[in-house]
Amino acid sequence: MTSSPLLFTVRRFQPEMVRPAASTPREVKLLSDIDDQQGLRFNIPLIFVFHREPSMAGKDPVEVLRNALSQTLVYYYPFAGRIIEGVGRKLMVDCTGEGVKFVGAEADVTLDQFGDSLHPPFPCFQELLYDVPGSELIIDRPIRLIQVTRLNCGGFIVTISWNHTNGDGAGVKQFMNAWAEIARGAHQPSTKPIWHRELLMARDPPRITCNHREYEQILPSNTINEEDITTIVHHSFFFKPSDIARLRVLVPFHFSQCTTFDLITACFWYCRTKALQLEPEEEVRMMVIANARSRFRAKHSSFIGYYGNCFAYPAAVTTAGKLCGNSLGYALELIRKSKDEVTEEYLQSVADFMVINERCLFTTVNSCIISDLTRAKLREVNFGWGEGVYGGVAKGGAGPFPGATYIVPHKNAKGEECLMLPICLSTEVMKRFAEELDEILRSQNYPTTSVPSFVKSTL
Structure with a gap:
């Protein structure tokens, strides 16, 4: 109840x-x-x-x-x-x-x-x-x-x-x-x-030197349900260390030391795609926000104190059938390769791309964007009243795009540390997403019969 x-x-x-x-x-x-x-x-x-x-x-x-x-x-x-x-x-x-x-x-x-x-x-x-x-x-x-x-x-x-x-x-x-x-x-x-x-800033003249699949303009399919647009709901999912351990054993051994961010991102992409029930041949994208400050080798010190945007979101691209028909390791491999693309030249190419293409929008069809806010440690902001109880985004989604999410550190009322994933989907898709995540965390590939500890906000 x-x-x-x-x-x-x-x-x-x-x-x-x-x-x-x-x-x-x-x-x-x-x-x-x-x-x-x-x-x-x-x-x-x-x-x-x-x-x-x-x-x-x-x-x-x-x-x-x-x-x-x-x-x-x-x-x-x-x-x-x-x-x-x-x-x-x-x-x-x-x-x-x-x-x-x-x-x-x-x-x-x-x-x-x-x-x-x-x-x-x-x-x-x-x-x-x-x-x-x-x-x-x-x-x-x-x-x-x-x-x-x-x-x-x-x-x-x-x-x-x-x-x-x-x-x-x-x-x-x-x-x-x-x-x-x-x-x-x-x-x-x-x-x-x-x-x-x-x-x-863009070069003069601007020149696009990298492949930017995150900005490909794709027409939506004819299968979009009106309910998917009009019944968006917001929920947060929480991952304790035990949940991360469960996910980690589901990926190949050579990924055993992958970052927790990449692991949750792969899980999110897989579960969300399955929940959307797309046709197998439809393309899907996961765009990972990659902070590029450290990628500027010669100019790295120039970014100390820089508070403007300094990131790219390269796209990992595959089909719904391939993503859902493979293990989490498949998604993880695509995500890691896309993040490795971000170099100083890549970001310069994005700036040039914006000038040439009238500052266009990223691909929104069957796409999601995820950002790692764990390193920002926004909860540590202290105005004199001590560290915050919570610090971060107020909801999933970004502006008019509901496919955006974030990984945020969170401490629950019991003082337990976990990672939070706030997302927004239509009511029915959200229910299917929760079921897919529940099924992954209960996987028989992991030797445990305990109930998953992630917490879903009340529907």
Whole structure:
């Protein structure tokens, strides 16, 4: 029997524009040709949850974070500007200093009342992130939208609408750390932010030197069910170390030392494809976000403090029949090969591809994208109230594309560490996905009869 969903009321204060605490340059800054591709032109909701901290008694998190944000924007002043679009759909930031939209709020709920629900999908999330008409747009809008909500227990929740054209996961962590350091009393961030978007601009003339199957334009099949579009639901799946061990024995020996990220990615791709019930000859794609900062051999030090997007998502491509007719090792091999393609030249070729192909969207037909947020360690952001209870994405999906997901470290209410996979699918496909994952984790190839420990959010 499922429990009733948690319901609570949030009272928002008057929204305000938080501007840099000191004078900042009035200029126009170009985004890179990796930043402004169509696939990144959306806002991604992030959420950070904090317990009550006795040593901070008497301090209002809304006030502390608002003041620290104003000081942080002196260093990250482009965030206080507005995105504009120029010739050839080129995006740039007009550093107007107008500020970030900030909303303080209070909710009649405690963290204990959330129980084990402090993960995507969050109860009443629409109350925790201020929404304004047109908030899904990015042109000539505040680049950041932030809400800080006090809870009855003394804890608080920070939600952010993060404009993806301005930075990736590493950029999120860098900005959040800077904001948190200043909230704790620092006079400036320990890592100096640098713009340097020229590092990832197209060459003159641009030239495509690599194969980019992630941008192939494919028409959808005629088998798309209207229900698959209109009944999208969100659920999170959790993997404990014992679940990873179960998966690891299902792949060939030479993959026994593969990363946990690759292992879960292969499992996700396999289960999702089976759940979609595609025709065997239909192509399927898994695009893995690969941080390219370390791939720039000569320029690696140039990216210290760089908070723009610096990644590619090469596509592992096969047919539904081949993927579902082989073991997890087959998917794993394709995923590892695609990640190895990302070099400095590959990213440069992506930048050139964007200019030549009008900053086109990635392939969405039978595709999914996955990003590893374990290294970002967003839960460790500390505004003075200690490490967060949760830090990361607020839901699966990315902007208008539901096929995106993330692997996020998570600690449940019992204090157990696990990895979380928040996804969104139609109701029926989600049920089939859960069944496929359950079947894999119960595989007879693994010598155990215990019940899988992954946790599915309530349907």
